[in-house]
Amino acid sequence: MRILICEDSVLLREGIARLLTDAGHDVVAQLPDATALEAAIAAHDPELAVLDVRMPPTRTNEGILAAIGIRSRGERPRVLVLSQYVEERYAADLIASGTAGFGYLLKDRVADVRDFLAAVEQVAAGGTVLDPEVVSQLLARRRRDTRMERLTPRERQVLALMAEGSSNQTIADRLYVSAGSVEKHISAVFQKLELEPEDGNRRVLAVLAHLDAPTSTDQTSAPDATGGIR
Template sequence: MRILICEDSVLLREGLARLLADAGHEVVAQLPDATALEAAIAAHDPDLAVLDVRMPPTRTDEGILAAIGIRARGDRPRVLVLSQYVEERYAADLIASGPAGFGYLLKDRVADVADFLQAVRQVAEGGTVLDPEVVSQLLTRRRRDGRMERLTPRERQVLALMAEGAANQAIAGRLFISEGSVEKHISAVFQKLELEPEAGNRRVLAVLAHLDAPEASGAHPHHPAPGAPRTDGGIR
């Protein structure tokens, strides 16, 4: 896999490059900021871009704005945001920009190299990986969607796990129910959120509705322990 890294911390940038190279990937470019990002993408045609959120010169939102720009142009390269921060103003826009090939992980919560490399592979293959903390912070900020009140607690649990990027099999395992039950709950969610088949990727639209609603007390499943990002499936 051809990977571009855009990260202002030289130690982290070099560390990521070595880690990815040792895993058999080709790091085609290492950038300290986003100023040469577009030129590097054009020159090297990477499969995946790993981007920090806050980089020089302002150290505010250069990286995440670059990620939005990349996503707006198409499905190459895939984008993995790796940051210390949840940039709430833009995270939902990134999720909405398309269902394929996107991840948002928090640096301080990536505690296992194997999990990180799995997330890299999953995003590059078109999956979606969201740290539960990213989902949680968005939930606390979004306005209430009246449609969400129609969902049962179990349907909310299923939808919350979908928002973390869990596939149906993983949801079934987390909730100790059958995959058939998961499919029925998802169908009910689509119906109650008024998402018809012609609406496009209903799974992504349902997750966006979930992110637009505040967290309901007792409606969400237990999350993994801190430091364990979800990497068990993609939003379909």
Template sequence: MRILICEDSVLLREGLVRLLEDAGHEVVAALPDTDGLMDAVVDTDPELCILDVRLPPTFTDEGIRAALAIRAGHPSLPLLVLSQYVEERYASDLIAAQGGALGYLLKDRVADVAEFIESVQRIASGATVLDPEVVAQLLTRRNRDERMLRLTDRERTVLALIAEGKSNGAIAALLFLSEASIEKHITAIFQKLGLEPEDGNRRVLAALAHIENTGVADAGNDYQGGVR
């Protein structure tokens, strides 16, 4: 896989290069800041971009703004954002952005090499991988979602399976329904939850609403495993 890295810490940047290359991937560029980032995306044609949230010169939101710019210009390009701490607002911005696969992980996760490499591969394959701590932060500030009351029993069942990270095909097999029927249920769920196509990552947003409403204690593990 062709990977572009944008990380200001030379130690972490070089460490990521080594980890990824040892895992058989090709690092096509490793940048210390966002200068020339968009040109590098065009020139190197990466299959995944890894960016730090806080980058020079102000170390506030340069990385997240760069990620959103990449998402706008190259919506199908998978993104993995790394952060030292949970940046709930930035995570919300990325989840709501229209685009392809997304990862948001705390930098501590890089220490578990096998888990990190697996997350990289899942994101590149189309999964959305959110750090459990990020999910927890997203849920703590939200109130009980009254939109859930609009769902039928069948729609709640489908949504619960979405929250477990199951694909449409897997849900159809479990409920003994056709994939077309599952797609209709999911469309109805999105409509009743007020999730429009431009919201992006609607499966993640819908699953978050379900987890918040039901109080599933181990939901973070499902998210870290990837919800598509």
């Protein structure tokens, strides 16, 4: 299997590469950060990318954002995230994009080489591998996160249409309201979901929050011809 590793710790990076090589895999690239990740994927066409979460230059979310970008473009390469901690928000974002061909393991809890290699094979084959601690904390997060409950039915309609990829004008046409009204609803959604301008693409983050929320009639109902809820 062709595997790319993106990990800033040289010792861990070399150790993972050695394990994978000894197991018969082809490590096609080893990167210390995500700056050359896209180019390496294009050049080597790996089947699996093993990514750290926190890497230079900010050591915050470079790896996770790279993983989200990879998964948004298709099935290959599959993604196995290795993290020191459970990054609840970003783990939820990744899972919201689909769990096929995805893994999230905590470095300190990978205690057996055979288990790690099995996880590599499972993710590459399109399976899902999640550390039990990741699952536990995400379930706790879901119980804590009541932000979606703050939205009005109309704001949920707008957000549902955003999740379909609709533009502001398309949403306005679907709901029989002005584009200005849609912009006000979207601003209210951002505010109630606590998405600040510095959060990057707030539209994407809002859609992810919608996809991660428990299904409800209000959130999923489509507008009828009068702009009401069916």
